[in-house]
Amino acid sequence: MAEVRLENITKLFGGHIIGLKDFSLQVKNGEFVTILGPSGSGKSTALRIIAGLEHPDKGNIFIDEVNVNKHLPQERDVAFVFQSYALYPHMDVYENIAVGLRIKGCCKAEIQKRVQEVTGLLEIGKLLKRKPKALSGGQRQRVALARAIAKRPKVFLLDEPLSNLDASLRERMRTELKMLFNKLKATVIYVTHDQTEAMSLSDKIALINNGMLKQVGLPDELYYQPKDLFVASFLGSPPINTLEADIIGENALMCGKICLNISSDYRLKLKNKNKVILGLRPEDIKVYLEPKENTYLAQLILIERIGKYTILSLNWQGQILKAITERDFIGQHKRDSIWFQFDMNKLYLFDKETLNTI
Amino acid sequence: MSIKNAPAYRQSNKKYRLAPLDSKHLTGLARIFFCLAIISMVVFNLAPFLWQFFSSLKNSKELYLVPVTYIPAKVSLTAYEKVISNPLFLRYFLNSVIVSIFTTFVTLSLASFAGYALSRLKLKFKTALQFLLLLACLFPQIIFLVPLYELMARFSLISKPLALVLPYVTFSLPLAIWMMTRFFLTIPKEIEEQAMVDGFKRLAILRKIILPLSWPALATTAILIFIGPFAWNEFLFSLSFMIKDTSKTVPVGIALLSGTSMYEIPWSQICAACVLTTLPLVLFVIIFERKIIEGLTRGAVKG
């Protein structure tokens, strides 16, 4: 297993479309790092650059402190699992796993041994003689993983491997993947747009948007200490509620018609600003059916019963807030008014222009 | 500069994926070989035509010069003048034009109807038709020669254009129907269903909705029929069925000119005639290359 380091990678498509801009990332030996981002953010590009399937215009890639910029994919000793699995349709499962080893020059006995290992690990023993056409989505995915693991590469690169599976299968495979890579103690770089996957699987998350790295750190860091509004709103389901507010005085905010007092910690940081954006996570909003001390009145617009919990959409001063409550919080009869309160300490403040956290 | 327009980004991303042997990344020696391969391929395919072209521009003295000159020292158009002023050649040309255009038109019409029916409707005749189509495109022409000649003679069609149009249409139908069927399958059924719900009758749907959508496919199919082996270029049936001199088509005319007389074969005129016959096709193919190749290669090979 190896370390991977990306240094200031820039990649332009067609000369002007930004793929990646000044992207740097460090992955330690045995770490599971996810590159997370929306579609088209450059995460797949970053992965392909590490694999050698694309060349960066600027920057360096190091695998185990060796600069591999000029190395071809076959020389980098990485395993790449494609979103579509890229199984060779004309070879059976055994051949699919074996062909890479054969090219490497492994002898027959070694190949057999390794195939045995991975089929045991991934429980695909019964599928060895089948062709990809005859496999289900989940089975194909396991074969793709088996192929990668049998190579014993320095780094595993996975490009959205779970997105082609149904929701239930996805959850199951997520757990299996985590156990698998824990067992292998492998260095994994994982790409996805699904924040739940990223949060649950990774040691570290690198959030990327528009080709630029937004924040990198532990999942909890990104969730509870987002650097800017994008990070805060990308992680968390339902996403963070945002409200506009004006600054009045030294430690008060005017949100619509409501005045909020904020702690003096922020006084200095708010000095030169007029407006801020407030961020409030749905789970930090406490909802009541009757007015209580320090609660605000809002209009209940929508109830979404997810099963485990219920999401309420509230209209407060013209802005929509979402709050999470317990399953049986709201009965069947209609309600119009609802009261809520929130902890000021759990409020995030974002600069209106730069969208950075204050 | 952001990549907000994700679809466009996705598309351009695909363009820059390394092709199996992306020529941009070939190293020195391999690159030289690749260029050599391209050049030899182009030369190999163009050579006969180019040679005819240059030969046709030489005057008779230079044509018969040994050793051969490659680029004519003096460009002379006398060969062309002689050919164009030959009423027989013009007659051949006209015959070819008439037969080819009729063939293309009739084949297109029949193929569009049949293709539409095959793509939409479940009919008993479907398998029978597909079997006949296979028959027509699978067997070499010679097999049909004797009975067809008999047929044409019986209906006094010998030396009449219809004697050619009928077989040409027949043997062009397999490819044409295949292309039109494939095309119609790409038009979603919902459009017609919407029209039916709106009250259109079947024939009106064909005319007002399907037909306007079909122009690109019709054009490509028309091109493929015209340059195919059963229109302008056909030889065997034309040789066999067109006995009268004034009904012959151009390929037969040129071939007879070059073979019959044992003595003075008018090579310069033959070369000019060849060029006149093929130059339009050459230009046609070069201009419409993309349409032709894409029309043929889109849609996987289904053995």
Next chain:
Amino acid sequence: MKKEGRYISRTLENMSKNLSEQRFGLFLILPSFFILALIALYPILRNLVLSFMEQGRFVGFSNFSALFQDERFRSVLINTAIFCLISVPLELILGLTFALVLHQKFFGRGFARAVSFLPWALPTAVMAVAWKWIFNDTYGVFNDILLRLHLIKEPLAWLGRPNLAFFCIVLAEVWKCTPFVTVIILAGLQTIPLELYEAIRVDGANSWQRFRLITLPLLKPAILVALIFRSIQAFGVFDSIWVLTGGGPGGSTEPISLYIYDTVFRYLKFNYAASMVCFSFIFFLLFILIIYLTFSRRQIEY
């Protein structure tokens, strides 16, 4: 939405089963059906009938027995077989090479593709005349090039000597028909997903291994289609040989189609020609069956 769509297309299917739809469909198909039955099906059956007749009278197998004793028939069959066995593999190899080249991106690819397609688009007979001029023993450019390159010492009579003439007809045919193979294989190449190449590159394959492990196996259907169609077409070759050599010198380049043509138009023996057609029909159906069986056994499920 999906359920709705399924409901609608099932409605359409139900509708198509009703009578007016059937009638309409028939109306659309009938003209093509009719013309195909007349010009394609009827002659095949008529051939069978004719081969058992002579001048309108039923004569049983006498035409066929004459066929078995016909020396010329035997030699044309051999000529045709040799012709197919030489030209078709050449076309496959050349077509595969061209398709591989044309599949890459390079400057001027559109032009290269057009040029590679050209031989198929040009009239066979007209281009055969061009080849005749090229192979002319005195004034032909082929001799000239060979002389200049010092590959031969004096001009050769390309169309006048049996082996050389055979070379000429093979060359003319390969030149004409390679584009057919090229287009089919190009279509096949485009169905191979790029990701398979990327995956095997990451696995460590060089370009030859990529070709052997991915390209060639996945091209098998396309190659098979090209092989079958070209074999059939090569069997019936007529145009270029009629023009180039007329079957000569001494019948050494005569294919079966030329003999059939001669039998009809020079010797006016229609029935004998029909029996020749019937016999070669069976012969060549066997040929196709053998090819199909040998190569399709290793077909891939895709």
